[in-house]
Amino acid sequence: MESAIGVLVSQFKAFAGSDGSSDTLSRDEFQSLVKTQLPNFVKNADDPAVIDRLMDSIDENNDGELTFLEFWQLIGRLANQHGGFIQ
Amino acid sequence: MESAIGVLVSQFKAFAGSDGSSDTLSRDEFQSLVKTQLPNFVKNADDPAVIDRLMDSIDENNDGELTFLEFWQLIGRLANQHGGFIQ
Numbered sequence: 001m002e003s004a005i006g007v008l009v010s011q012f013k014a015f016a017g018s019d020g021s022s023d024t025l026s027r028d029e030f031q032s033l034v035k036t037q038l039p040n041f042v043k044n045a046d047d048p049a050v051i052d053r054l055m056d057s058i059d060e061n062n063d064g065e066l067t068f069l070e071f072w073q074l075i076g077r078l079a080n081q082h083g084g085f086i087q
Numbered sequence: 088m089e090s091a092i093g094v095l096v097s098q099f100k101a102f103a104g105s106d107g108s109s110d111t112l113s114r115d116e117f118q119s120l121v122k123t124q125l126p127n128f129v130k131n132a133d134d135p136a137v138i139d140r141l142m143d144s145i146d147e148n149n150d151g152e153l154t155f156l157e158f159w160q161l162i163g164r165l166a167n168q169h170g171g172f173i174q
Contacts, residue, residue: 001124004094005162009170011088023172037088068172069163075092076159083096085110085155 008075011037012068024065027055041078095162098124099155111152114142128165 015033016022025033034054035045044050058074059066102120103109112120121141122132131137145161146153 001095001098001120001162002127004091004098005128005166005169007091008088009166011091013170033088040089041092068167068170072159072163072166075088076156076163079092079096079159080155082092083100083155 008072009068012071016068021065024067025071026065027051030055030066030071038078041082095159096155099158103155108152111154112158113152114138117142117153117158125165128169 011033012025013022015029015037016025018029018032019026031045031048031051034042034051038045042050042054054074055064055066056062058070060070098120099112100109102116102124103112105116105119106113118132118135118138121129121138125132129137129141141161142151142153143149145157147157
């Protein structure tokens with residue numbers, strides 16, 4: 001499990017580091033991550049409305065940036081659906 | 088990222104399925120998962136007090152069982168520390 005967690009951390013940092021702080025994902029960084037890394041978990045990631053809806057649902061402080069923990073909650077919801085667990 | 092998420096989901100199910108429902112981790116299932124899968128992220132997992140403290144911190148409804156999302160929050164905290172992100 002630790003190596004799988006390491007992959008998620010390093011991928012977050014890779015995309016978060018594109019511009020500005022590598023501690024947070026900007027909207028554009030988030031969209032490119034979702035499009036390239038989560039093609040099966042998130043459909044229609046090309047559609048800006050899909051990205052806006054996702055970001056609004058997890059950007060708790062509405063600063064237009066996603067912290068690692070905010071991002072982690074999104075992946076948890078996707079994993080929960082993917083795993084077929086009780087919602 | 089999707090395959091890393093898949094690993095975390097399948098490992099959760101593998102340990103959760105040992106006894107009773109495979110939707111939740113009992114305390115014993117949780118301890119064996121932590122000891123074998125998170126040896127570097129959680130030190131002294133042999134110590135029952137460590138496991139009790141971890142479980143109490145994430146078992147929101149205190150039913151002695153961890154849902155996937157409750158478990159996912161713990162991994163997020165560990166990953167956040169591991170990634171060195173601002174707490």
